[in-house]
Amino acid sequence: xxVEYINPFVESAYNVLKEVLNCQVSRGELYLKSTSTPVxxxxxxxxxxxxxxxxxxxxxxxxxxxxVASVMNGEELKELDDLAKATITELANMITAQAVxxxxxxxxxxxxxxxxxxxxxxxxxxTAEVEALIVPMVIPYxxxxxxxxxxxxx
Amino acid sequence: MKTKMxxxxxxxxxxxxxxxxxxxxxxxIVDDSMFVTKQIGQILTSEGFEIAGIASDxxxxxxxxxxxxxxxxxxTMDITMPKMDGVTALEKIMExxxxxxxxxxSALGKQDLVKKSLLLGAKNYIVKPLDxxxxxxxxxxxxxx
Numbered sequence: 001x002x003v004e005y006i007n008p009f010v011e012s013a014y015n016v017l018k019e020v021l022n023c024q025v026s027r028g029e030l031y032l033k034s035t036s037t038p039v040x041x042x043x044x045x046x047x048x049x050x051x052x053x054x055x056x057x058x059x060x061x062x063x064x065x066x067x068v069a070s071v072m073n074g075e076e077l078k079e080l081d082d083l084a085k086a087t088i089t090e091l092a093n094m095i096t097a098q099a100v101x102x103x104x105x106x107x108x109x110x111x112x113x114x115x116x117x118x119x120x121x122x123x124x125x126x127t128a129e130v131e132a133l134i135v136p137m138v139i140p141y142x143x144x145x146x147x148x149x150x151x152x153x154x
Numbered sequence: 155m156k157t158k159m160x161x162x163x164x165x166x167x168x169x170x171x172x173x174x175x176x177x178x179x180x181x182x183i184v185d186d187s188m189f190v191t192k193q194i195g196q197i198l199t200s201e202g203f204e205i206a207g208i209a210s211d212x213x214x215x216x217x218x219x220x221x222x223x224x225x226x227x228x229x230t231m232d233i234t235m236p237k238m239d240g241v242t243a244l245e246k247i248m249e250x251x252x253x254x255x256x257x258x259x260s261a262l263g264k265q266d267l268v269k270k271s272l273l274l275g276a277k278n279y280i281v282k283p284l285d286x287x288x289x290x291x292x293x294x295x296x297x298x299x
Contacts (some may be wrong), residue, residue, distance in 0.1 A: 020283050074196070083192065090187050090282075093187075094261065097261035100263050
């Protein structure tokens with residue numbers, strides 16, 4: 001996978017997390033996976049289709065998701081309820097929108113699906129034939145992994 | 155001597171959400187995300203605005219607007235929504251009430267739709283992520299237009 005696809009997502013995840021959570025964000029070590037990747041517990045999935053196709057996964061533990069949603073709402077949320085899920089969806093929307101604007105400026109044209117939230121234990125994601133690039137973002141509430149598997153349309 | 159007299163009056167600014175006569179501006183919030191609805195609602199109520207209603211898609215927005223009219227001063231309208239998008243809903247609301255004050259709420263990267271909305275009569279727009287200052291500034295500006 002070409003690195004120019006992932007950079008916009010990393011940059012915008014960094015910017016948006018920093019802005020909405022008002023906290024320090026640091027980038028962990030980037031890694032590449034060609035087999036199944038474990039999902040941390042709460043994952044927001046956005047699909048892409050057009051000149052490039054694939055998917056982006058914003059992945060975090062349930063505890064991290066609840067804390068992030070609490071900060072974004074300015075109130076303590078106790079569980080991953082509808083409001084918390086709507087909040088994580090919106091976070092994924094904001095990060096994706098900013099990244100996609102950058103990719104459109106680079107000349108890539110494609111459409112997005114609305115984010116879908118997956119929750120559960122012991123989940124894995126497999127993207128056949130496309131390697132996934134994973135960039136962990138470390139925030140005071142845990143980590144958010146940006147998991148991108150995109151390829152040019154054949 | 156009254157203690158009050160010793161201090162300069164720094165807090166007698168009228169909250170942005172109140173009209174000259176002291177009654178609140180009434181706002182209809184349209185967004186399919188519960189999070190955004192809540193966020194806008196909190197920002198507005200903290201400044202004295204009244205939330206007249208909430209709608210989660212374009213069709214509901216039109217229905218609510220007609221139901222509330224003329225007791226509604228402003229609409230915040232999300233662009234991307236299920237069933238009917240915000241631009242279409244804006245168009246229909248403007249057809250119904252040519253003096254409607256609609257502020258578009260947009261994700262980054264929707265410049266074309268924002269431009270189209272402004273041509274169709276939207277008073278202003280706000281790009282997400284939303285913050286208090288940005289939301290109040292744009293909404294107050296639109297009410298004065």
